[in-house]
Amino acid sequence: MSSVFPARPVATLEQLSTPCLVLERGKLARNLVTMAATAALKGVRFRPHLKTAKSADIAHLAAPLPEGAITVSTLREAEYFAHHGWRDIFYAVGLGPGKLPRAAALARAGVDLAVTVDHVASARAIRECARVERVSFRALIEIDSGDRRGGLPPESAELILVAQELGPLFAGVATHGGFSYNERDAAGFARAAALEADALRIAAARLHAAGFPSAMLSLGSSPTAVAAANLAGITELRAGVYMFWDCYQAGIGACRYDDIALSVLAEVIGRPAHRPNEFLIDAGSFALSKDTATAALPPEQNAGYGFVCDLAGQLLPGLRVTRTWQEHGLVVSDRALAPDAFPVGSRVRILPNHACPTAAAHDRYFVVNGNRDVLAEWPRVNGW
Amino acid sequence: MSSVFPARPVATLEQLSTPCLVLERGKLARNLVTMAATAALKGVRFRPHLKTAKSADIAHLAAPLPEGAITVSTLREAEYFAHHGWRDIFYAVGLGPGKLPRAAALARAGVDLAVTVDHVASARAIRECARVERVSFRALIEIDSGDRRGGLPPESAELILVAQELGPLFAGVATHGGFSYNERDAAGFARAAALEADALRIAAARLHAAGFPSAMLSLGSSPTAVAAANLAGITELRAGVYMFWDCYQAGIGACRYDDIALSVLAEVIGRPAHRPNEFLIDAGSFALSKDTATAALPPEQNAGYGFVCDLAGQLLPGLRVTRTWQEHGLVVSDRALAPDAFPVGSRVRILPNHACPTAAAHDRYFVVNGNRDVLAEWPRVNGW
Numbered sequence: 001m002s003s004v005f006p007a008r009p010v011a012t013l014e015q016l017s018t019p020c021l022v023l024e025r026g027k028l029a030r031n032l033v034t035m036a037a038t039a040a041l042k043g044v045r046f047r048p049h050l051k052t053a054k055s056a057d058i059a060h061l062a063a064p065l066p067e068g069a070i071t072v073s074t075l076r077e078a079e080y081f082a083h084h085g086w087r088d089i090f091y092a093v094g095l096g097p098g099k100l101p102r103a104a105a106l107a108r109a110g111v112d113l114a115v116t117v118d119h120v121a122s123a124r125a126i127r128e129c130a131r132v133e134r135v136s137f138r139a140l141i142e143i144d145s146g147d148r149r150g151g152l153p154p155e156s157a158e159l160i161l162v163a164q165e166l167g168p169l170f171a172g173v174a175t176h177g178g179f180s181y182n183e184r185d186a187a188g189f190a191r192a193a194a195l196e197a198d199a200l201r202i203a204a205a206r207l208h209a210a211g212f213p214s215a216m217l218s219l220g221s222s223p224t225a226v227a228a229a230n231l232a233g234i235t236e237l238r239a240g241v242y243m244f245w246d247c248y249q250a251g252i253g254a255c256r257y258d259d260i261a262l263s264v265l266a267e268v269i270g271r272p273a274h275r276p277n278e279f280l281i282d283a284g285s286f287a288l289s290k291d292t293a294t295a296a297l298p299p300e301q302n303a304g305y306g307f308v309c310d311l312a313g314q315l316l317p318g319l320r321v322t323r324t325w326q327e328h329g330l331v332v333s334d335r336a337l338a339p340d341a342f343p344v345g346s347r348v349r350i351l352p353n354h355a356c357p358t359a360a361a362h363d364r365y366f367v368v369n370g371n372r373d374v375l376a377e378w379p380r381v382n383g384w
Numbered sequence: 385m386s387s388v389f390p391a392r393p394v395a396t397l398e399q400l401s402t403p404c405l406v407l408e409r410g411k412l413a414r415n416l417v418t419m420a421a422t423a424a425l426k427g428v429r430f431r432p433h434l435k436t437a438k439s440a441d442i443a444h445l446a447a448p449l450p451e452g453a454i455t456v457s458t459l460r461e462a463e464y465f466a467h468h469g470w471r472d473i474f475y476a477v478g479l480g481p482g483k484l485p486r487a488a489a490l491a492r493a494g495v496d497l498a499v500t501v502d503h504v505a506s507a508r509a510i511r512e513c514a515r516v517e518r519v520s521f522r523a524l525i526e527i528d529s530g531d532r533r534g535g536l537p538p539e540s541a542e543l544i545l546v547a548q549e550l551g552p553l554f555a556g557v558a559t560h561g562g563f564s565y566n567e568r569d570a571a572g573f574a575r576a577a578a579l580e581a582d583a584l585r586i587a588a589a590r591l592h593a594a595g596f597p598s599a600m601l602s603l604g605s606s607p608t609a610v611a612a613a614n615l616a617g618i619t620e621l622r623a624g625v626y627m628f629w630d631c632y633q634a635g636i637g638a639c640r641y642d643d644i645a646l647s648v649l650a651e652v653i654g655r656p657a658h659r660p661n662e663f664l665i666d667a668g669s670f671a672l673s674k675d676t677a678t679a680a681l682p683p684e685q686n687a688g689y690g691f692v693c694d695l696a697g698q699l700l701p702g703l704r705v706t707r708t709w710q711e712h713g714l715v716v717s718d719r720a721l722a723p724d725a726f727p728v729g730s731r732v733r734i735l736p737n738h739a740c741p742t743a744a745a746h747d748r749y750f751v752v753n754g755n756r757d758v759l760a761e762w763p764r765v766n767g768w
Contacts, residue, residue: 017459018482019768051710073711075401093711096653096666097729098402118654121728149712150654150664158657178709269480270502270534273542280534282480286744287768290674325562326435326740327457327477328533344505345481356710360670361744363767383747384403384671 013311013347013372018267019287021358022349023244023365024313025375027261031243032062038226039237047071047090047218049240052356055365056084057378062243071238075102080381082111090114090218092174092238094142094150097125107135114216116174118142118151120158123165130169138171140216141207145175145199146192154202163212172216172235173203180223181293184252193229196220201233223254246355248293251301257315262359263349264288264306265366266329268342277333279342283350285324289357305329306350306358311372313349321350397695397731397756402651403671405742406733407628407749408697409759411645415627416446422610423621431455431474431602433624436740439749440468441762446627455622459486464765466495474498474602476558476622478526478534481509491519498522498600500558502535504542507549514553522555524600525591529559529583530576538586547596556600556619557587564607565677568636577613580604585617607638630739632677635685641699647733648672648690648742649750650713652726661717663726667734669708673741689713690734690742695756697733705734 013022032048039046048062051073059081063070069088072078078089079102087110095103095115106113107130115137117123123139130136141162144151152159163170180192196219204214220238222245231237244262245255264287270280285305294303308319308331318334329350331342342348352358359365360382367376397406416432423430432446435457443465447454453472456462462473463486471494479487479499490497491514499521501507507523514520525546528535536543547554564576580603588598604622606629615621628646629639648671654664669689678687692703692715702718713734715726726732736742743749744766751760 017486017768018480093666094653094664096402096651098651098731099666102401118656119728121655122653125729148659149709149714152656153658156658267480267482269478269506271505272502272536274537274540275532280478282477282483285675285741290676290741291669292674323533325533330533344503345509347482357669357674361767383745384401 010377011374013265013368013374016265016366016374018265018347019283020265021362021365022263022265023367023378024261025367025369027259028058028243029061031245031259031261035225035239035242042231042237044231044234045069045236047236047238048243049073049092049238050077050081052240052359053243054359054380054382055378056081057376058243059084059086071240074384075099076384077381078106078111078113082106082109088112092116092176094118095122095126097122100125100129103137104129104133104135107137108133112138114138114140114171116140116142116150117162117166120161120165123162127166127169137169138216139166139169140172140174140218141170141203143173143175143199143203145177145196147176147178149178151175154199154206159203159206160210163207163210170212172214172218173200173207174216174218175199177219177221177224180221181252183223186227186253189223189227189254190229193224193227196224197229197231197234204233222249223252226254241355244355244359246352247303247307248354251294251297251303257307257351260351262355263309263313263351264358265347265349268344268346268348271342271344276339277337279331281329281331281348282327283329284327286326286361288321288324288329288350288352289354289361290324291354291357294353303351303353306353309349309351311347311349315351394761395758397649397752397758400649400750400758402649402731403667404649405746405749406647406649407751407762408645409751409753411643412442412627413445415629415643415645419609419623419626426615426621428615428618429453429620431620431622432627433457433476433622434461434465436624436743437627438743438764438766439762440465441760442627443468443470455624458768459483460768461765462490462495462497466490466493472496476500476560478502479506479510481506484509484513487521488513488517488519491521492517496522498524498555500524500526500534501546501550502526504545504549507546511550511553521553522600523550523553524556524558524602525554525587527557527559527583527587529561529580531560531562533562535559538583538590543587543590544594547591547594554596556598556602557584557591558600558602559583561603561605561608564605565636567607570611570637573607573611573638574613577608577611580608581613581615581618588617606633607636610638625739628739628743630736631687631691632738635678635681635687641735644735646739646743647693647697647735649731649733652728652730652732655726655728660723661721663715665713665715665732666711667713668711670710670745672705672708672713672734672736673738673745674708675738675741678737687735687737690737693733693735695731695733699735
């Protein structure tokens with residue numbers, strides 16, 4: 001660990017160029033341990049989704065090598081994590097034929113790549129690629145458990161046709177209960193988790209009856225992963241945003257605000273005398289993202305583009321980013337601000353509304369642990 | 385030009401990894417020429433804003449060296465364009481004290497850096513930095529012409545105090561009529577342009593009377609830049625998104641859909657048999673952005689997350705991206721699709737709702753010119 005966390009801090013939060021990502025190591029570690037323990041108690045393998053973190057430094061903590069199994073959302077992530085030593089990688093987005101050359105290169109390099117398929121044409125292309133390139137994939141058929149994104153309904157006749165097309169590549173079924181984000185409490189998350197598990201069990205039973213036993217039944221979303229659910233027959237659990245959490249997840253009750261490990265460090269660049277309850281920061285829609293998912297929550301949970309913390313990471317009640325432009329964010333306070341509060345040049349930290357797109361705007365994390373000392377810089381892999 | 389546009393194409397659109405940015409060179413060139421001519425006819429200097437393009441290859445066309453003057457939205461852009469030879473650079477976001485060391489380094493390296501200030505405290509910090517570091521800046525006082533973002537109202541008493549604090553660094557006034565985005569026709573853009581120009585003239589007259597003559601009166605936004613307006617006394621015009629335009633700008637009438645030079649190349653990765661008017665593409669909220677500004681426009685101009693074109697760039701009426709997840713986009717057609725249309729593995733191009741955040745998700749442009757041959761790759765400079 002000494003190379004990751006040098007004895008002397010590389011900088012303090014006061015010295016960093018803004019805007020940038022600040023990651024609380026202690027909260028990250030607590031979130032990772034809690035979710036790993038949750039999966040262990042449920043008796044399923046845990047396969048963290050790196051779509052949010054996109055960092056080998058974080059993956060080393062979330063899915064330690066050599067046996068760590070991970071989920072990714074892009075082939076660039078798969079290539080990056082393969083380069084850093086991971087071998088058991090699930091690409092959890094429907095694999096289009098255009099991505100097969102890169103997928104085959106990963107398989108040739110020794111990656112045990114699981115891919116997602118929900119269409120006979122994709123299945124045919126994958127099997128043909130495996131034959132021509134003399135590589136193997138584990139192909140999981142995507143099941144739509146209610147999200148209406150990708151996937152086949154569990155009762156779909158096409159399910160068996162896709163498995164037949166995959167032949168020996170068929171390895172099981174996967175689903176993502178993204179509809180859990182519409183729930184607002186533990187009972188709702190449990191209902192969503194039951195829908196996920198039921199859909200996989202129905203699909204796997206039909207496939208088994210047709211001669212295709214599933215080695216993998218993979219499901220998950222952060223709210224359903226923490227929910228009480230009967231996971232009998234399910235082999236693995238996935239989740240991603242739980243590593244950092246965010247204002248949306250806290251707003252729906254999937255975590256506490258104090259669990260949010262990620263923030264955007266910003267400088268106050270405007271303090272208009274004629275608008276006494278407002279100030280401008282140098283984190284706008286590019287640094288925070290345009291995601292306004294919390295607008296669908298009750299007013300007190302509506303973070304706008306993010307709730308505001310002081311430099312130590314303490315939430316400042318009543319302050320939120322209400323408007324953004326490309327490189328400006330407007331912070332508005334519910335109550336009057338003291339004239340000398342938040343002077344130009346002072347710094348705040350913004351808790352993201354939705355951690356995934358906020359993190360994606362940045363190329364690295366500055367890691368702290370409860371104070372202003374920057375312990376490490378962890379790069380991210382963005383793009384495709 | 386031979387190094388930028390090699391005689392043989394580096395690839396075709398069918399061969400690129402998706403999602404990625406496709407830039408139509410001919411449309412880009414037409415947009416650049418049209419705006420340059422507009423500024424020339426208005427008798428003002430044009431200072432393109434590189435906040436959207438973030439590319440030296442594009443800046444070479446928009447603001448040719450050696451005399452090209454440019455606007456930037458981040459210091460990283462300023463550093464990148466300085467590295468590529470630009471010397472006359474306006475950083476058009478309020479400069480916080482924390483950015484002064486990097487601004488001073490640019491000035492020391494020979495950049496004639498214009499900076500934005502709207503507060504006595506910032507002005508004091510800038511002047512102190514110039515004194516201690518033995519460098520000079522041109523400081524423009526930001527005027528709020530109606531945007532309620534940064535800037536002082538033109539009649540503000542603080543205006544004179546900021547100029548006094550700047551002393552010899554004071555160089556003029558600047559404003560951005562972002563409120564023009566709320567207008568819907570040429571008359572509205574002209575009204576917004578008049579507000580921009582009037583605010584600058586009022587502020588400059590007051591400053592002049594106090595002993596601070598303005599060398600620069602700088603204004604602009606893409607919709608106001610193309611509007612008919614009296615620019616007497618104004619010295620320069622700025623605009624950025626006009627280089628690419630987008631569905632929002634076309635929707636409000638600032639350009640035509642045929643002018644949109646930027647698109648996102650995507651592969652069809654799902655074609656659910658049970659949802660016959662829909663298909664899934666591998667461009668989601670990360671590749672397209674979460675910006676849904678066109679939702680405020682009439683239904684026929686609501687692009688959702690983008691209108692859909694074929695591989696040749698022809699708009700396909702009635703198709704739009706209505707939902708996005710991180711790496712999935714859902715295209716819905718107004719009318720029934722033929723069962724063999726848009727098969728898995730086929731490709732489409734999505735016109736961005738808002739070009740700036742869409743481009744910011746990508747690290748390069750693939751340049752085409754009316755067909756499928758990729759003529760060049762142009763890198764972008766993202767981040768801060």
